[in-house]
Amino acid sequence: MAVGNVAIPDTIYPIEGVKLSATAAGVRYKDRDDLVVLEIAETASCAVVTTKNTFCAAPVRVLREHFATHSPRYLVINTGNANAGTGADGKRRAQEICAALATKAGVDTQTVLPFSTGVIGEPLNSDAVIAGLDEALAGLAADKWLAAANGIRTTDTIPKIASQKVEVAGSCYHVTGISKGSGMIRPNMATMLGYVATDANIKADLLQEMLGQINEQSFNRITVDGDTSTNDCCVLIATGAASSEMIDSPEHPHYSAVFAALTEVFVRLAQLIVRDGEGATKFMTVKVTGGKVTQECCDVAYAVAHSPLVKTAFFASDANWGRILAAVGYAGIEDLDTEQVDVYLDEVMICQNGGVAPDYTEEAGKAVMSHPEITIHIDLARGDASDTVYTCDLSYDYVKINADYRS
Amino acid sequence: MAVGNVAIPDTIYPIEGVKLSATAAGVRYKDRDDLVVLEIAETASCAVVTTKNTFCAAPVRVLREHFATHSPRYLVINTGNANAGTGADGKRRAQEICAALATKAGVDTQTVLPFSTGVIGEPLNSDAVIAGLDEALAGLAADKWLAAANGIRTTDTIPKIASQKVEVAGSCYHVTGISKGSGMIRPNMATMLGYVATDANIKADLLQEMLGQINEQSFNRITVDGDTSTNDCCVLIATGAASSEMIDSPEHPHYSAVFAALTEVFVRLAQLIVRDGEGATKFMTVKVTGGKVTQECCDVAYAVAHSPLVKTAFFASDANWGRILAAVGYAGIEDLDTEQVDVYLDEVMICQNGGVAPDYTEEAGKAVMSHPEITIHIDLARGDASDTVYTCDLSYDYVKINADYRS
Numbered sequence: 001m002a003v004g005n006v007a008i009p010d011t012i013y014p015i016e017g018v019k020l021s022a023t024a025a026g027v028r029y030k031d032r033d034d035l036v037v038l039e040i041a042e043t044a045s046c047a048v049v050t051t052k053n054t055f056c057a058a059p060v061r062v063l064r065e066h067f068a069t070h071s072p073r074y075l076v077i078n079t080g081n082a083n084a085g086t087g088a089d090g091k092r093r094a095q096e097i098c099a100a101l102a103t104k105a106g107v108d109t110q111t112v113l114p115f116s117t118g119v120i121g122e123p124l125n126s127d128a129v130i131a132g133l134d135e136a137l138a139g140l141a142a143d144k145w146l147a148a149a150n151g152i153r154t155t156d157t158i159p160k161i162a163s164q165k166v167e168v169a170g171s172c173y174h175v176t177g178i179s180k181g182s183g184m185i186r187p188n189m190a191t192m193l194g195y196v197a198t199d200a201n202i203k204a205d206l207l208q209e210m211l212g213q214i215n216e217q218s219f220n221r222i223t224v225d226g227d228t229s230t231n232d233c234c235v236l237i238a239t240g241a242a243s244s245e246m247i248d249s250p251e252h253p254h255y256s257a258v259f260a261a262l263t264e265v266f267v268r269l270a271q272l273i274v275r276d277g278e279g280a281t282k283f284m285t286v287k288v289t290g291g292k293v294t295q296e297c298c299d300v301a302y303a304v305a306h307s308p309l310v311k312t313a314f315f316a317s318d319a320n321w322g323r324i325l326a327a328v329g330y331a332g333i334e335d336l337d338t339e340q341v342d343v344y345l346d347e348v349m350i351c352q353n354g355g356v357a358p359d360y361t362e363e364a365g366k367a368v369m370s371h372p373e374i375t376i377h378i379d380l381a382r383g384d385a386s387d388t389v390y391t392c393d394l395s396y397d398y399v400k401i402n403a404d405y406r407s
Numbered sequence: 408m409a410v411g412n413v414a415i416p417d418t419i420y421p422i423e424g425v426k427l428s429a430t431a432a433g434v435r436y437k438d439r440d441d442l443v444v445l446e447i448a449e450t451a452s453c454a455v456v457t458t459k460n461t462f463c464a465a466p467v468r469v470l471r472e473h474f475a476t477h478s479p480r481y482l483v484i485n486t487g488n489a490n491a492g493t494g495a496d497g498k499r500r501a502q503e504i505c506a507a508l509a510t511k512a513g514v515d516t517q518t519v520l521p522f523s524t525g526v527i528g529e530p531l532n533s534d535a536v537i538a539g540l541d542e543a544l545a546g547l548a549a550d551k552w553l554a555a556a557n558g559i560r561t562t563d564t565i566p567k568i569a570s571q572k573v574e575v576a577g578s579c580y581h582v583t584g585i586s587k588g589s590g591m592i593r594p595n596m597a598t599m600l601g602y603v604a605t606d607a608n609i610k611a612d613l614l615q616e617m618l619g620q621i622n623e624q625s626f627n628r629i630t631v632d633g634d635t636s637t638n639d640c641c642v643l644i645a646t647g648a649a650s651s652e653m654i655d656s657p658e659h660p661h662y663s664a665v666f667a668a669l670t671e672v673f674v675r676l677a678q679l680i681v682r683d684g685e686g687a688t689k690f691m692t693v694k695v696t697g698g699k700v701t702q703e704c705c706d707v708a709y710a711v712a713h714s715p716l717v718k719t720a721f722f723a724s725d726a727n728w729g730r731i732l733a734a735v736g737y738a739g740i741e742d743l744d745t746e747q748v749d750v751y752l753d754e755v756m757i758c759q760n761g762g763v764a765p766d767y768t769e770e771a772g773k774a775v776m777s778h779p780e781i782t783i784h785i786d787l788a789r790g791d792a793s794d795t796v797y798t799c800d801l802s803y804d805y806v807k808i809n810a811d812y813r814s
């Protein structure tokens with residue numbers, strides 16, 4: 001069961017210039033949508049980030065080649081099979097899918113970007129994907145974001161979708177996005193899969209820069225199990241349909257509002273992945289303040305967020321702050337003065353100056369640990385830098401999900 | 408249940424110059440040995456390594472101060488409470504224990520080294536420890552290694568003990584050691600607790616150098632959950648009782664044989680910790696060859712050994728090599744040519760040139776995964792360096808042990 005507020009937004013704004021479809025192509029399972037296609041208007045800008053895992057999947061290698069020279073017109077996403085660890089044959093299959101879609105749609109093969117998610121190391125049934133393309137193209141429509149969010153699910157228990165409207169200086173922009181992922185989650189430069197579109201008109205190189213920055217606050221700050229996937233990809237599309245006004249620099253009067261709306265959608269989509277983390281029963285925000293530089297705050301936050309001992313303690317609702325301190329201690333800050341470190345669970349100070357806080361009681365610890373959403377705030381008291389990472393606990397069900405199923 | 412061969416040696420050689428005792432002092436639990444004392448002959452050399460966790464426990468801070476100026480005569484070890492995260496009061500209690508023992512034994516306080524293991528963040532019942540010292544000192548004897556191995560256990564399900572005899576050029580040396588630990592195990596410079604003694608006569612600075620080297624092949628190459636403890640300590644004692652021949656350099660004719668015997672005991676003690684890893688059902692050796700430098704082999708081995716997805720797959724006896732490849736891919740070798748990488752489970756080649764091996768069958772994978780001890784061999788095919796790490800799988804029982812008990 002996903003943790004906390006994972007509601008589908010009341011209003012999902014379509015983005016003019018983007019059409020979607022979801023169909024059941026039978027890639028691995030019968031009778032469930034497993035093929036999603038996005039069509040992007042010719043005038044749109046696109047930005048892409050992909051996994052830093054050197055064992056990146058075949059579709060990631062193909063999409064990097066295509067994106068290097070062409071602006072995308074179609075995204076084609078299959079679930080059920082990641083087409084990873086499949087060598088030259090896997091790359092050929094990814095290319096064949098792009099070529100088949102390009103022929104049917106009358107565009108260049110290089111304007112089609114492939115994405116796959118699912119089991120690693122088995123040959124992708126590319127014939128099934130190709131056979132499903134006619135229905136996928138026929139079904140394209142602007143109002144199918146939710147269907148697409150469902151169509152890209154694998155072990156996800158919920159569809160992940162966020163949508164925002166922002167008005168600035170007489171212009172009205174919309175941002176809508178979807179994501180998927182619940183295990184093998186510790187994105188590095190991108191998450192499992194995320195697709196966000198806006199009708200703002202944003203210059204392509206600025207869009208790529210914005211994606212890089214926003215990604216660092218969203219998909220690159222979540223972890224379920226510390227495992228960086230071979231298939232992580234995130235795409236940001238700006239169709240420009242809402243306005244002829246081109247946002248071409250951070251100084252543009254519309255920039256900040258659009259940046260904020262995009263960030264809100266990205267953070268929501270990233271958090272939804274953690275809320276739906278495999279076996280998750282708690283959503284934890286690990287906030288580290290008082291660092292000398294951001295990187296050390298990030299390192300401490302990830303050390304805590306990855307610690308199996310911290311994660312199992314949260315599963316057990318045990319305010320075992322010793323495990324948090326131990327993780328802070330091995331995060332790699334060699335000159336850390338541990339006698340300055342404070343730790344809070346929400347508003348409850350559990351640890352002051354590296355020891356138990358004088359006013360702390362087990363009762364207060366138990367009360368705060370009973371919440372499904374908890375902020376672990378660690379104050380290093382050595383500077384002004386801060387960073388935040390989102391994670392979930394480690395439960396029996398995490399082991400069950402990953403031991404019982406080949407995923 | 409511990410995995411594989413965890414037998415107590417048929418012969419446990421006493422080491423002349425070392426006496427031990429184990430008593431029930433009631434530190435946290437009643438009626439179990441929780442106080443171990445080692446007495447070391449005045450003529451012995453000692454070497455010590457301690458945790459690199461910056462949140463090191465009070466006894467670790469005290470022992471570093473004591474060891475800096477004095478050669479140890481007594482080690483005093485309590486279980487049930489780690490005396491970590493206890494601030495200035497914790498340090499005072501550790502010092503009081505040392506002072507009390509020193510007075511009773513008629514030695515300098517600085518020749519006593521304190522060690523604690525158990526729950527973090529609660530005040531140590533130092534009065535109980537001090538009250539138990541008379542009985543502990545009265546019980547000292549050379550043949551109590553096994554009693555001491557039992558006396559330092561916490562969540563350990565077995566005592567961990569190794570003993571060796573080595574003859575070289577007419578001299579006969581003995582090596583005996585004990586260790587403890589089964590969770591919060593990813594030692595950095597030392598493990599939870601390890602005590603090894605030999606009757607060889609080894610110069611103190613050479614002994615420290617040997618301990619550093621041997622530790623890098625044993626306690627610093629094991630991981631259960633990736634959590635580096637606040638209390639890791641390892642002590643190597645050379646009493647010199649077996650021979651007046653002083654081993655004073657690596658060129659000494661006895662050096663290699665003694666080094667090998669020590670290494671064998673250390674590796675055995677380290678592996679016993681993994682075999683007894685919390686919830687372990689499989690003992691995994693992760694061997695990485697063909698690296699450019701040792702560090703990258705070590706990084707890859709630890710990435711695989713820490714991956715919750717790899718560990719749960721092994722728990723499920725699922726030869727899910729895609730998870731192994733994914734972990735290799737995020738281990739941080741940026742210029743890794745993944746199409747050169749081979750992976751074996753024992754003798755079964757599962758992955759060749761970054762994809763599934765042509766002759767691999769699911770049946771062969773299942774057969775090898777049914778073994779309780781498995782070597783994952785990853786060949787990076789880019790150089791001559793290699794490294795090996797030992798770990799265990801991630802099971803329901805790991806979560807149960809760490810969620811159910813405050814440890």
